[in-house]
Amino acid sequence: MAATILHHDTETEQQKLSTAEYIRLEDQYGTKNYKPLDVVVERAQGVWVYDVEGRRYLDFLAAYSAVNQGHCHPRILAAMLEQSHRVTLTSRAFRNDQLPLFYKEIHDLTGFEMTLPMNSGTEAVESALKLARKWAYKVKGVPENQAEIIVCANNFHGRTISIISFSTDAQYRDGFGPFLPGFKIIPFGDVAALRAAITPNTAAFLVEPIQGEAGVLMPPDGFLKEAAAICKENHVLLIADEIQSGLGRTGKLFAYEHEGIKPDMLIVGKALAGGFYPVSAVLSSREVLGLLHPGDHGSxxxxxxxxxxxARASLRVIVEERLAERSAELGLVMFERLRKIKSPHIREIRGRGLWAAIELDGPARPVCEALMREGILAKETHDNVIRLAPPLIIEKEDLLWALDRLQTVLEGI
Known part of the structure; x- marks a missing residue:
């Protein structure tokens, strides 16, 4: 009875609060490690979100590609509710009937021999780093504690201590040292720098096929293919972080497929759960993931x-609703439309599939705020870049509706 009364009181309280009051509570009691737009989302469906005042917005960010399948996809929701009534957590102390099926289905989809399931994307990256070092010592023969991992400038792989140790963003590092050794940084897309950085102690090259947080930065054509060849030649693991670029976002299931390669390790997350739950994974060969023994690693x-x-339902939606193919087809529409915008403030438009960046000659925040007033939610990154990434289920007419308003805003500044 008490729980029912509490639930009723909470609903009543929510009905009384305004946008300004929600913002005041968040600012008063919450840590200010984000700078969100001042919209308070109450519910969402498909590509649309609704705020507490009843206003509707088209989501042009898709939770940084976590909801490629759209908000509250009914098939994923049904799977979650059904499983919630059966069993939600056993810990890995016992087996469960969903994990083996997930392993088999993601293997069948991607071709990787083994999977290590984790929760957040950052955890998956940390796991990949540990695996790369263990492989270097146990398989490659690198002297203990001498393994090196090569990364790219402007990378974003998370914000743990080890990951910010190889970040080139000063803000991510400010006040968090001392940092971990064992990493080398090269310019993104520079094959010659990669070759020069490799030593007998190099364990792996960790790279985002497209750098999302940096502003949807594209490497030169052929970079990944050449990088894969260099890694193979030097017995170095190629690790692709596709947490944001993967699962259909760029017009293929994974961005590395555009270059016809296959990494030694693949890191996935975000859309792996369609926005319902934090799920991530490291996929690799038996040679790499088979190195883990009970107690070596866990969650x-x-x-x-x-x-x-x-995750099983999320993957089925991506495949059966042809979301990668939709991204490729609608991506062509989006970029054709974006290039028609006449604005002296646009420096560059770049991206692939339904993933674009508009780099401006000034701050992007006011543009995103103006878009919000037009009923479109997008977000700036690195101050002067607008990142566009709608859910892959978006209909062409809704996409064009949003792009019309984007053009109006950009041509009006």
């Missing part, structure tokens, strides 16, 4: 039955 929630049921 209470990684591979739990609820996560696996959600």
């Amino acid at each position: 209470t929630f990684g591979g739990n039955p609820l996560a696996c049921a959600v």
